[in-house]
Amino acid sequence: MVSTSNGNLEEDSKQQPEYDRRSEVEAFEDSKAGVKGLFDAGLTKIPRIFHNKKAILENNSAADAANMIIPVIDFEGLGGSRRVEIVNMIRDACGSWGFFQVINHGIPQDMMDKMLQNIRHFHEQDFEAKKPFHSRDVKKKVTYNSNFDLLVAPTANWRYSLYCVMAPNPPQPEEFPYICRDIMIKYGEHVMSLGCTLFELLSEALGLDPDHLKGMGCSEGLYMIGHYYPPCPEPDLTLGFSSHTDSGFLGVVLQDQMGGLQVLHQDVWVDVPLLPGSLIVNIGDTLQLLTNDKFKSVHHRVVAKQIGPRISVASFFRMHFQEGSDSKSLGPMKELLSEEKPAIYRETNMDEVLMVRYNKGLDGSSLLSHFKLTELTLHCPSDDLRPPVIDLAGVGVEDQRVKIVDQVREASREWGIFLVTNHGIPSGVLDGMIDGIRRFHEQDGEIKKTFYSREQTRRVKYSSNIDLFQSRAANWRDTLTISLSVSQHLEPEELPEICRNVSMEYITQVTRVGEIVFELLSEALGLKPSYLNELECARGRTFVCHYYPPCPQPELTLGATKHTDPAFLTILLQDQIQALQVLHDNLWINVQPVPGALIINIGDLLQILSNDEFVSPMHRVIANKEAPRTSVASFFTGAVEPPTTYGPIKELTSEGGTPALYKEFTVREYLNKFFGRAINESGLQLFRL
Structure with a gap:
C-alpha cells in the first residue's frame, strides 16, 4: 500500500505567502535555462512551481516492495528453442506488470554508453549552443525544453529534455544537435530493429500472427526523448517525472546507473533495479487499448535526488505531431473480443491520443479514461430476467x-x-x-x-x-x-x-x-x-x-x-x-x-x-x-x-x-x-x- 503522512504540509502551506504561479512559470520559461540553469545558479531552495504535494505526501521509498521484482527477460536464444519460453514470459509480464527489462537484446553496450554520454554532453554544453533548439512547437522535429506540459500541468518536474522525431519522417542530419547527431541516428536504427522484434513477440503473446501488430502500424513511428535530471537541492519536495502512463504503443528506456525510476505495482512504488546492459520495456496506453486491457499500461515516475545528474533516453513507438502523421483508426482488436469480453474502449486515432495527452498534461489521471466506454458496454442489459x-x-x-x-x-x-x-x-x-x-x-x-x-x-x-x-x-x-x-x-x-x-x-x-x-x-x-x-x-x-x-x-x-x-x-x-x-x-x-x-x-x-x-x-x-x-x-x-x-x-x-x-x-x-x-x-x- 502506498503509505501517506499528513506531516506538516498543511501547516507549511498556511505559512507560505500567496504567489503568482503564472508569473513564475512565465519567468522560468522565458529564461530558457531550465532546471539545469537553476542548479548551475547554486539555488538551495527550489521554486514553488516545482512543489509537488503528492510527492510530499507519498512515501518515496519502496521499502514495502522488497519482494517485488520487475521481470527480467533474457533474449539469448530467441531465434531457437527458447522463443516459446520468452513469449510466455512476455505475456505474463505485460499482463501483470506492464514493465519488464530485457538483456541480450542486440544493441551493443558501447553504443548505449555513447548514447547516454552524448545526451549528457548536449545538456551540459554552453547555454547558447542549446538555445536554438528551445521551442514548444510540437510540429518541429527536434526541440528542447523543460516539461512539455509546463503551461498546463499542476506542478513542474525537475528535468530538461531533448525531443526528436526519429520515424517515419526523421529530420535531416543537419537538423540534429551536432554534439549527438551521429549516435542518435545509429541508436535510433537499432531501437527500430528491436521494436520490430518486440512487436512480433507481443503479437505471439496475444495468440496472433507475429506480424499482426506491425501490420497495424505499431512499429512505424518512433519518438525519442533524452532526459537530463540535475541534482536537486530539495528532492523531497518534487519529482523528476510525475506519476504517469505513456501514450504510445510501446516504450524502450535506456537509463544510466543513477536509479530513480519507479513502477506502481499493487499500489506500491517498486524501484526499477539497475541492471547493466539492460533496456526497460513498458506497455503504452494505446497498446492497452488495442489489447482491450489484456496488456497493462501502468503508472511510473522518477524521483528527484540530491546527487546526479541522471540521464535516460526514452524511445516511444508512436507517431508524433507532423504533416502526414498517421491518423488511422485505433480500437480494441476484434480477434480479442467476444460476447464475454466486449470492447472496453471506443475507437480513436493517434492524433486524438496526443491531443488529450498534451492538453491534460501529467495530471496524475489515466489517459485511457478519456476513451473508455461507459458502463453500458461492460455488461449487456438482459431482458430474460426481471425483478420480482x-x-x-x-x-x-x-x-x-x-x-x-x-x-x-x-x-x-x-x-x-x-x-x-x-x-x-x-x-x-x-x-x-x-x-x-x-x-x-x-x-x-x-x-x-x-x-x-x-x-x-x-x-x-x-x-x-x-x-x-x-x-x-x-x-x-x-x-x-x-x-x-x-x-x-x-x-x-x-x-x-x-x-x-x-x-x-x-x-x-x-x-x-x-x-x-x-x-x-x-x-x-x-x-x-x-x-x-x-x-x-x-x-x-x-x-x-x-x-x-x-x-x-x-x-x-x-x-x-x-x-x-x-x-x-x-x-x-x-x-x-x-x-x-x-x-x-x-x-x-x-x-x-x-x-x-x-x-x-x-x-x-x-x-x-x-x-x-x-x-x-x-x-x-x-x-x-x-x-x-x-x-x-x-x-x-x-x-x-x-x-x-x-x-x-x-x-x-x-x-x-x-x-x-x-x-x-x-x-x-x-x-x-x-x-x-x-x-x-x-x-x-x-x-x-
Whole structure:
C-alpha cells in the first residue's frame, strides 16, 4: 500500500505567502535555462512551481516492495528453442506488470554508453549552443525544453529534455544537435530493429500472427526523448517525472546507473533495479487499448535526488505531431473480443491520443479514461430476467400475508429490489406527482434558480449531481430534493408552488407505504412486524425528484452512475421511460416500468442491520435521446437527529453462529462517509468488520 503522512504540509502551506504561479512559470520559461540553469545558479531552495504535494505526501521509498521484482527477460536464444519460453514470459509480464527489462537484446553496450554520454554532453554544453533548439512547437522535429506540459500541468518536474522525431519522417542530419547527431541516428536504427522484434513477440503473446501488430502500424513511428535530471537541492519536495502512463504503443528506456525510476505495482512504488546492459520495456496506453486491457499500461515516475545528474533516453513507438502523421483508426482488436469480453474502449486515432495527452498534461489521471466506454458496454442489459413483482392486495389477510412475506424475503435476499402493486396510493396521486415534478424542471430557469443550492441545511433545493465535486464524471440529470431527515414537519410554502399540493399528498401516502414495507421486511427476518419501525427506520426521509432530459450522446454518459443507496429503504416512483437497471448476477437487468407499481430497493443500512441477510444492489440509470424521464426516489434514512446508533440486529447474530459483520454507526456518520467520495462504489466496506 502506498503509505501517506499528513506531516506538516498543511501547516507549511498556511505559512507560505500567496504567489503568482503564472508569473513564475512565465519567468522560468522565458529564461530558457531550465532546471539545469537553476542548479548551475547554486539555488538551495527550489521554486514553488516545482512543489509537488503528492510527492510530499507519498512515501518515496519502496521499502514495502522488497519482494517485488520487475521481470527480467533474457533474449539469448530467441531465434531457437527458447522463443516459446520468452513469449510466455512476455505475456505474463505485460499482463501483470506492464514493465519488464530485457538483456541480450542486440544493441551493443558501447553504443548505449555513447548514447547516454552524448545526451549528457548536449545538456551540459554552453547555454547558447542549446538555445536554438528551445521551442514548444510540437510540429518541429527536434526541440528542447523543460516539461512539455509546463503551461498546463499542476506542478513542474525537475528535468530538461531533448525531443526528436526519429520515424517515419526523421529530420535531416543537419537538423540534429551536432554534439549527438551521429549516435542518435545509429541508436535510433537499432531501437527500430528491436521494436520490430518486440512487436512480433507481443503479437505471439496475444495468440496472433507475429506480424499482426506491425501490420497495424505499431512499429512505424518512433519518438525519442533524452532526459537530463540535475541534482536537486530539495528532492523531497518534487519529482523528476510525475506519476504517469505513456501514450504510445510501446516504450524502450535506456537509463544510466543513477536509479530513480519507479513502477506502481499493487499500489506500491517498486524501484526499477539497475541492471547493466539492460533496456526497460513498458506497455503504452494505446497498446492497452488495442489489447482491450489484456496488456497493462501502468503508472511510473522518477524521483528527484540530491546527487546526479541522471540521464535516460526514452524511445516511444508512436507517431508524433507532423504533416502526414498517421491518423488511422485505433480500437480494441476484434480477434480479442467476444460476447464475454466486449470492447472496453471506443475507437480513436493517434492524433486524438496526443491531443488529450498534451492538453491534460501529467495530471496524475489515466489517459485511457478519456476513451473508455461507459458502463453500458461492460455488461449487456438482459431482458430474460426481471425483478420480482409482488402484489400487496390481501396484505391484511393472514394467509395471504404469509405468502407476501415469503416473496419479500426471497426478493430481498436474491435481488435486493422488487416491484409492488396494489400498494394503496391512488393512480391519480402517482401520475400527479410525476407531472408536477416534470413541470417544475421544465419551467423557466429564473424560477428554478430561487431553489438552487448546495447547502446541506437547506430542506428544499434544486441542483445537478450531489457528488459533482467528488465524482470523476457528471451524470445527465437535475434534481429537486425535499429533506425531512431531521425535522419531520414541512410547511407547504417551502415547496415549489407548481408541485406543492401533490408533493404534500404523495409524501404522506408513500410514508404510509414505507411503514407497511418495513413491517413485511421485519417479518421476513423472523422478527415482530413492528421491529424496524420501532427502530425508527422510517423516521428520516428524503425525497429526490430527478429529471433526465433527452441526451444528444447517450452512449457517452449515464443518467445516474452505478451506486447503492445510503438508506434503509428506497421507494421509487418512475414514469414509463425505460432507463433503470439493476446489477444481478453480473448482468444489468432492465427494470421495466409497470403501470401503477412502485419499486422497492433495499439500502446499505438495511443490509447492515440484516447482517447481509438482505442485499443492497448496485443500480444505475442509462441516458436516452428520445424523451425526458422523471422519477421520485423516497429514501428512508432513519433517525438522523438526535443521533441513534445502529448495527447488525442482535437477534440475527450469535457468538456461536453468525457473528456481526459490521461495526455500529450513526446515520450521520454513514452519510458523511458515503458522500465524502465518489458514489460508484458501495459504502458497505467502510463499515465492514
